[in-house]
Amino acid sequence: MRINKLDAKTKEKIDSIFTEWDRPGSPGCALAVTINNEVVYAKGYGFAQLEYGIPITADTIFHVASVSKQFTTMAIALLAAEGSVDLAAPVHSYLPELPRFEQEITVRQLVHHTSGLRDQWELLMAAGWRLDDVITQEHLLKIIMRQKDLNFAPGEQYLYCNSGYTLLAEIVKRVTGKTLRQFAAERIFQPLGMTNTHFHDDHTEIVENRAYSYAPKGEKDWRKSILSYAAVGATSVFTTVKDLAKWLANFSHGKVGGEEVLKIMNSRYALNNGEEIFYGFGLMFEEYKGVTEIGHSGSDAGFRSWCGRVEPHGLGISILANFANAVPREYARRIIDILLADKLAAEKKEETKPLPLPRITGTFLLQRSGERLELTEENGSLFLQTEDLPEPVVLKPQGKVNNYKSASPQIEIEISFSEEEDSGEIRCLLTRRTMALGRKMPDYTLTAGELAMYEGEYYSSELDSTYRIALQDNQLTVSFQRHPTVNLIPWGAAHFVYEKALVPGTELKFTKKDGEITGFKLSGGRIRNVDFTKK
Incomplete structure (x- = not known):
């Protein structure tokens, strides 16, 4: 593969996306861009390990979180094409110890997040675990098997669920007699020459050239964000952007799986009411300015990732980051804007209903931090008071419907509002150094x-x-x-x-x-x- 075929001006535009983190003392990102399956640009920005000042390169190995899901589904698709796994079969056919719920869950429903199972990470936290604990496959299976009810009847809704992917990994093991790590190495990674890729199922294993993850500490500093997973299926692929470029190319040449398996990988799912969802086999299908993004993002500890294809233009982008406030998908879209500038359509106008100021004034609770925001209206203007601001700041409407931004150039704050369809509750998304969700508090008290x-x-x-x-x-x-x-x-x-x-x-x-x-x-x-x- 020839690398760095883009002209200097285009490279400069792409590099400018990552300038903020391409400096000493900062974590950062690795990037690979492919056009028609050829790497045209690959580069690292920032540092893989702040403690030792080791820079990120295109060969740095990252934990890619939920980007891993497409490799789990590839394993399932390969077994389905061979007749070893029936996607329409009840999960009990392979995992008889799964609790008997009122309705059977199929293998396909695990894939498409329509099973109704409760999510394993939230269950663990609710049970008193911390997500920086050592968490193994056995730990996850135990808490999944304790559940007596579902979130909803299988096939009724789409709700992202990591538990289903842990069960898919276990199905691979039961059917083949091999762990997901072994099966993926033999049937996916080795055939594609992904020599720096594996499912990381041993948290004590030493991996050379790996990045560690970080989270913001205050306005300028960083802290370590610990990850000690020894569980696979939903997460835990370790890889590089160069290896991901080889993976994306497989969706064109089909060296692994061939036409039948690729057809399965690109299949969508219809809910019980006939509505087709955007989630395929570990892949999300979303429209952006007239092109189709087919990919997946990932988020664990301080790791953030996005890997996907942009069709019908043969563009592939992989971005792996090691800081918690990174937004790789947003960076990918900025790269799409640069490389496909003359091919993109205008963004569709939102059909969002504008919310009048009285609906978005009041007290909002940011549950991640416990902070309260006070939003008030005066003479037709919206004011925001946060706990760390000496006085309220004026918010001005910003482009999209229900979006506002600080009128002061010294205060970088953006906030958007939305209304929940079912409850009518008003929610907000506040963006400072990081993003935080908020809920408008009701006027309700008890003695x-x-x-x-x-x-x-x-x-x-x-x-x-x-x-x-x-x-x-x-x-x-x-x-x-x-x-x-x-x-x-x-x-x-x-x-x-x-x-x-x-x-x-x-x-x-x-x-x-x-x-x-x-x-x-x-x-x-x-x-x-x-x-x-x-x-």
Whole structure:
């Protein structure tokens, strides 16, 4: 492969996307761009290991998080084409120990995130785990097998679910007698010459030339973001942008799998109501300015990634980053804008309904940090007050509907608003150095006496965990093993939201019988109605 065939002006435009991180003391990104399966530009920006000042190159090995999913589905597609796996068969055909839910889950529903299974990472956090713990395949399988209910009936909805991909890895192992790492090495990576790629199923294994991950610390500094996964299927491929270029080329020449398998990989799924979803076999199909992006992003610890094709123009882009506030897909789209400038259509105008200022004023809770935002209206202008600003800043409308930006050039803040279709709740996305989701707080309060009725210990057999709810200084709190005590904010009748949570949207809805509290249902972004019973 010939590298760096782009002209100097085009390279300069691409490099400018990554300038902010291409400096000493900063993590960064690796990039590979292919046109018609040939690498035309590959480069590294920033540093792979800040402790030793090791720079990122196009040969640096990254953990690519959920970009891994397309390799898991390739393994399943190969076995399906050979007749070893039936995509329409119940998962119980291969994993009889999976709990018996009211409706059977098929292998295909695991692939397309339509199984209804609760997500493994959120289950672990709800059970008291930290995501920087050592987490093995066995740990994940145990908590998946403890579940008694689904988020929804299989095929009814699309909801991204890592648990399904852990089960797909286990299906490969049961059918072939080989681990996913072994099978992928023999049938995918070695045939494609991806010599720097493997499923990382041993957290103690030394990998030369690998990047470590980081997260922002304050406005300018960085901290380590620890990742010790020894689990595969949903995540844990280690690879380089150059190897990913070889993978993208396979979608054209089909050396691995051939036409039949590639057809499976590019297949979509229709929900029970006939609606076709955008998610294929570990690949997302999305439209951008008249072209089709076919790829996947990834996010674990401080690692961020995007790898995909842009059709029908034969463009391939792989971006791997080792800092938590990186947005590789956004960087990829900026590269698309540069390389396909004369071929792109204008962006479609949003059909979003504008929200009047009174709907977006009030107090918003950012659950990741516990911070509150105050939005007020004065003489037709919108003002934002955050906990770290000495005074409110004026927000000016910014391009897209319901998007605003600080009017002060010294304060870099953007905020967008949306309305939930089902509940009508107003939400916001605040962008400073990182992005944070917020929910508009209801005007709802309870007296200390009303809060006291919720005190007690609650146990979940699905998590094998006990939560303790207590009233402290007229504030209801929840605590459980290895996690800090968190304030509970009244959100409605028998409904409380975590003031601070790793997963925005985490909430409790209490159940009653004969006027007495009997338990609650815990829900988050990808888990719904996990049952707790009052002791």
